[in-house]
Amino acid sequence: MNMLSKFLQTSRIKSPWVLHFDCGSCNGCDIETLAVLTPVYDVERFGIINVGNPKHADVFLVTGTVNHRNKKVLKNLYDQMPQPRAVIAIGACGLSGGVFRDAPNVVGGVDKVIPVDVYVPGCPPKPEAIIDGVVKALELFAAKS
Amino acid sequence: MTSAQVFLALIAALFLAPLAVGVLTGVDRRITARMQSRLGPPILQPFYDIGKLLGKEPMLANHWLAFCSFLYLAGAVTSVVLFFLQADLLLIFFVQAVGSVFLVIGALTVPSPYSQIGAHRELLQIIAYEPLLILVIVGIFLATGSFKIEAVYAMEQPLLFKLPLLFLVLGIALTIKLRKSPFDISASHHAHQEIVRGVYTEYSGPYLAIVEIAHWFEIVLILCLLSLFWSTGVVGLVLLLGITYFVEILVDNTTSRMTWRWMLGTAWITGITFSLINLLWLYYG
Numbered sequence: 001m002n003m004l005s006k007f008l009q010t011s012r013i014k015s016p017w018v019l020h021f022d023c024g025s026c027n028g029c030d031i032e033t034l035a036v037l038t039p040v041y042d043v044e045r046f047g048i049i050n051v052g053n054p055k056h057a058d059v060f061l062v063t064g065t066v067n068h069r070n071k072k073v074l075k076n077l078y079d080q081m082p083q084p085r086a087v088i089a090i091g092a093c094g095l096s097g098g099v100f101r102d103a104p105n106v107v108g109g110v111d112k113v114i115p116v117d118v119y120v121p122g123c124p125p126k127p128e129a130i131i132d133g134v135v136k137a138l139e140l141f142a143a144k145s
Numbered sequence: 146m147t148s149a150q151v152f153l154a155l156i157a158a159l160f161l162a163p164l165a166v167g168v169l170t171g172v173d174r175r176i177t178a179r180m181q182s183r184l185g186p187p188i189l190q191p192f193y194d195i196g197k198l199l200g201k202e203p204m205l206a207n208h209w210l211a212f213c214s215f216l217y218l219a220g221a222v223t224s225v226v227l228f229f230l231q232a233d234l235l236l237i238f239f240v241q242a243v244g245s246v247f248l249v250i251g252a253l254t255v256p257s258p259y260s261q262i263g264a265h266r267e268l269l270q271i272i273a274y275e276p277l278l279i280l281v282i283v284g285i286f287l288a289t290g291s292f293k294i295e296a297v298y299a300m301e302q303p304l305l306f307k308l309p310l311l312f313l314v315l316g317i318a319l320t321i322k323l324r325k326s327p328f329d330i331s332a333s334h335h336a337h338q339e340i341v342r343g344v345y346t347e348y349s350g351p352y353l354a355i356v357e358i359a360h361w362f363e364i365v366l367i368l369c370l371l372s373l374f375w376s377t378g379v380v381g382l383v384l385l386l387g388i389t390y391f392v393e394i395l396v397d398n399t400t401s402r403m404t405w406r407w408m409l410g411t412a413w414i415t416g417i418t419f420s421l422i423n424l425l426w427l428y429y430g
Contacts, residue, residue, distance in 0.1 A: 011196030014187070042183040044174075047190050052338025055204065055349035058197070082350045083202040 012058075012084065013138045015047040019057035019081070023074055023110065025064025028124040029091035033061055036127045043131060054080040059137055061130075062116075065093040065100045066107045078114045086137035089116045090130060092123040151230065158229035159222070162365040163358065167191045170361070173394055174334070180398045195357055201350035206255045213251025214352045214359070220244015221362035228369050231294040234282045241366055245271055248344065248356065255347040263343020266331035269405045273328070273412040274318040278370075280420035281318070284311040285373065287427050297373050303381065305374040310423035312374050314416045315367075316389065321412065322367050325397035328412070330405045341402070 022030050036043050037050050051057050054077045066074060078087065089110040092098035097108040110116050117140050120133035146154070171188040178185025187193075205211055224241040227233075249271070252264035282292070288307045289296040297304060305312055321328040333341050348356050368386060375381045403411075 008196050008200040011193035012200060014193040015190065015197040039181060039183045042178070042185075044178060044186050045184045047186050047193055049337055051342075053342070053346055055347065056345075056353065058201075080204075082204040084200075 009142065012141050016058045016134065016138055016141075017049045017051045017056055018059045018061055018134065019051060019054050019077065020061045021063075021074065021077055023062050023064040023066050023070050023094065025091065025093060029063035029094070032124045032127050033063060033090060033130055036130050041127055041131065043134075046134075048134065054078075055082065057081050058085055058141075059134060060085060060087045060114075061090055061134075062087065062110045063090045063094050065097045065103075066110055066113055067105045068107060069105075071107055071113045074110070074113050084141060086117045086140055087114055088118045088120060088130075088133045088137055090120045090133070091125055092121065095119050095121055098123065146230070154229040155226065158226045158365075162225060162229075162369075163361045166361045166364050166368070167195075169364075169390070173390070176391075176394050177334075177398060180394070191357075195354045198354035198357070199351050203350050203352065205349075205352065206257075206347050209254040210251050210347055211352055213247045213254070214348060214355045216247040217244050217251070218355050218359040218362070220247060221359040221366070225362050225365050225369070228294065228366060231298075234285060234292045234294060237366070238278055238282055241363070242271070242275060244359065245363065248359075252344045252347060257346060259340060259343045259346040261343075262340055263331055263346060266341065266405060267344040269409065270321050270328070270330055273409050274321040277314050277318045277412065277416040277420070280417065280424075281308075281311050281315045281370070284308045284420065284424055284427065287424060294373070298376050300376060303375045303377050305385070307427060308374065308423055310419040312371075314419050314423075315371060315374075316392075317412055317416050319367050319371065319389070320393060320396065321408075322363060323393055323397075325393055327396075327400040327403045328408050329397075329402050330408055333402065336402075 020030070020033055034050075035041065054060075058081075060078060060081060062074065078085075087110070089095050093100060094110050097106050100106045101108055107113065118133045118136045120129050122129055125133075168188060170191045171186070174190060175185040175188060220240055221244045224237050224244065227237045227240060249264045249267050252260045252267070285297060285304065285308070286292055288304055289300060317328075324332050324334060326333070329336075329341060331341055331344050333339075336342065345353065345356065371386060371389060372382050375385045
């Protein structure tokens, strides 16, 4: 039994499938996020796969400011992800709303709507920083279980 | 078969064969990554994926999904067990067909458009390869005079020399079943965000793991069918399977996905023509 739970724990860390949601970003952060999946960085060597389906995802990458229109979509996607899950906010806008934080239609950072586990700052953050963020989130997985 | 042989066959069918296919899938992902000038995941990655999925919270849109995933697994496992017990090829074929239809039924029970379109694409794949499998089994019957697997093992010459074209036809069915390009109409191993993964949309967590394990059993069955073509020696059998699988990976990485119309046309026209030539040659030759 102990060996089985150990295997489940290892596989949780070794196979994070990510869901990427553009929450009204300027696409700068999205380009950097998708660059991580190219042969140059090849995150599949860590078992990371970019799935387009919240029901299959373990890690939720959110870029961009949250506004009153898309906060429902964000909450809906988060609710469809089965436990255990982690949320990573990417870029200045995802962290706090960035330069748009005072705009009347902007709610603010991602953590105003859903709980965020890891914050990756930058405008946009480097792909290396995003990989670091995912690794941090995986450490949280290990601590959680 | 004696009871000890039956026991060994059950162990091989239920544990060894799917584990071997799990490792094979890992090697496949690694070779594919190298062909795309990437490093690729660890060899044991498929097992990590399954382990993680089994540990996730079960979340279902309705209970039919759980029911259908279990029946899909049951159909796949039963067909593999029947093969290892050297049962009737026709029976194995129909049990396998029942299993794969339940995957589609599960996807159709949910009104999500992704799931519905995915289910239809999976059905089209099943329509494309089922006649080919039947033709291969008919060819084996004409060559050996029996639908029993024992009759194949009683042959002195490998079946490959009698049924070379039917081996190619089985290769087409294998490409469809392995979900490889150009036939990855539903559920490719590469396009995780596209509609081609539609049939898996609503299966999540442990149920997706069950569907994946059932898929391993289906691959076991098709590889077993391939192995019948070289039943006289282990070395030749392993070589034949290895070369065939490597060619599958090569084809997967050098072709692009086509439309389902093209798949139906190509699979049926080339498959049925090749089978007919081979069967006529066998019948009159």
